[in-house]
Amino acid sequence: MAFPDITPDLKAAMPQLRGRLLANQSLAELTWFRVGGPAQVLFTPADEDDLAYFLKLLPKELPVYVVGVGSNLIVRDGGMEGVVIRLSPRAFGETRAEGDIVSAGTAALDKRVAETAASADIGGMEFFFGIPGTIGGALRMNAGANGGETKDVLLDAVGIGRDGTRHVFSNADMKFVYRNSGVDPSIIFTSARFRGKITDTETIRARMNEVQNHRETAQPIREKTGGSTFKNPPGNSAWKLIDAAGCRGLRVGGAQVSEMHCNFLINTGNATGHDIETLGETVRERVKANSGIELHWEIKRIGIPV
Template sequence: MPRGGDMTFPDITPDLKAAMPELRGRLLANQSLAELTWFRVGGPAQILFTPSDEDDLAYFLKHLPDELPVYVVGVGSNLIVRDGGMPGVVIRLSPRAFGETSADGDIVSAGTAALDKRVAETAAAANIGGLEFFFGIPGTIGGALRMNAGANGSETRDVLIEASGVGRDGSKRRFTNAQMKFVYRNNGVDPSIIFTAARFRGPITAPEVIRERMAEVQSHRETAQPIREKTGGSTFKNPPDNSAWKLIDAAGCRGLRVGGAQVSEMHCNFLINTGSATGHDIEMLGETVRARVKENSGIELHWEIKRIGIPA
C-alpha cells in the first residue's frame, strides 16, 4: 500500500445508504485510489461510488448532501492523487455501464468511460475519419470532453456534436459543441457537471487513409513518449507559441529526480514514478520544474495534469 495509504476518513456509507434506499451502484469507504491512477500513488477516497447507469448517478447526486465534495475519475491517466487521500466522494464511471461505443452513418456515439483509443477504433471500423487523433490519447472520453483533449494537430472540439451529463442536483443536461465553450485544454461548462455520453461526427474516409493516420499517431507515441512507464501523460500545457518540453530541457531538468519521481529522459514533459514515488514526490518534482523554467526563461508553466486530494 502506498505511503499515506494508511490514512482513513470517517465512514459515512451507512448514512448515505439510509438516505438513498433505491441506490443500485456500489459505495465503498476508504478505498485506495492509487491503483486507479497511472502513477500508482495517492491515499484513499473517503467514498468511492460506482453508479450502475445514468439514472443511478442522477439519483445519487440528487440525494447527496450539498456539503460533500464530488470528484470524477476515469482511468486516472492524467491525475495525481495526494497522499492524504480525497475527502468526500470520488465517482468512477465503469466501462460496463458507461463504456459503450457505436457508429451510425458518419456519427460515433460513446459513453464517457470509453477509452479514447476505442472510439478511434469504432470510427475506423465504420470508415469515419477525423477521429484518428483519439488513438494516441491515453484517457477516456469523459476526460477528453473536460479538457478538450487533443493530439497530432486535432482536438475534441473539432469532432464533437454534443455531450450529455448530469448536474450536481441530479438534473440531466445536454450541451452542443458551442455550449461546451471549448478552449485549449479546457471548456467553459460548470465543473460540477458529470459527463456521461457524447456524439461525434467525421467525414466518411477511405479505410486505408484512416489506418495510415492511426499508425502515424501510434508510432509518434511509441518513439517520443515513455508509454511503458508509470506516468501521467503531458504534465504541463504548452505555453502560447512555445513547447513545454523544450523549456524544461533548456532549464536543465531532463532526468531530474525528487524521491522516487523523475523527469523522463525520453520526453521532458512527462514525469514518471520510478517505483517508490509518493504523490508528494511527483507534485514536488513538477513544482521544482516549474520554478526552474520560470527562472531560466521567465515563462510560467501551468499544470495539465490534475492534482486532487489533501497532503498526508
C-alpha cells in the same frame, strides 16, 4: 489516513441506489502514477439514472470528484474527502457508429472511439488513438494530440448536474479552449456524440499508425506516468523549455523527469504523490528562472497534501 465511514448513512438515505459504495477505498490503483491516498467514499453507479438519483440525494456539503482511468491525474497522499465517482466501462463504456456519427459513453477509452470510427470508415477521429484517457476526460479538458482536438469533432454531450438533472451540451455550449472547457465543473458527463467524415479505410489506418508510432518512439508510454505534465505555452513547447532549464532526468525521491520526453514525469517505483508534485513544481520554478515563462499544469492534482 482513514476518513470517517459515511457509507451507512448514504445507503440509508438512498434506499433505491443500485451502484456500489465503498468506504476508504485506495485510489492509487486507479491512477497511472500508482500514487495517492484513499477516497472517503468511492461510488460506482449502475447507470445514468442511478448516478442522477445518487447526486439528487447526496448531501450538498459533500465534495464530489470524478475519475476515469486516472491517466492524467495526481492523487495527493492524504486522499480525497467526500465522494469520488468512477463510471465503469460496463455501464458507461459503449461505443457505436451510425453514418458519420460515433456515439460513446464517457467511460469509453479515447482509443476505442478511434477504433469504432475507423471500423465504420469515419475519418477525423484518428487523434483520439494517441490519447490514453477516457471520453469523459476528453470532454472536460478538450483533449488533443497530433494536430486534433475534441472540439474539432464533438457534436454534443450529455451530463448530470449536482442536483441530479440531465443536461445536453452542444459544441458551442462546451466553451472549449486549449485543454479546458467552460462547462460547470460539477457536471458529470455521461455520453457524447462525435461527427467525422466518411473516408477510405487505408487513409484512416495509415493516420492511426502514424499516431501510434509517434507515441511509441517519443513518449515513455510503458512507464508509470501521467502523460503530458504541463500545457504548451503560446508559441512554445513545454518540453523544450524544460530541457533548456536543465531538468531532463531530474529526480525528487522516487519521481523523475523522463529522459525520453521532458514533459512527462515518471514514478520510478517508490514515488509518493508528494514526490511527483514537488518535482513538477521544481520544474516550473527552474523554467521560470531560466526563460521567464511560467508553465501551467495540464495534469490534474486532487486531494489533501500530507
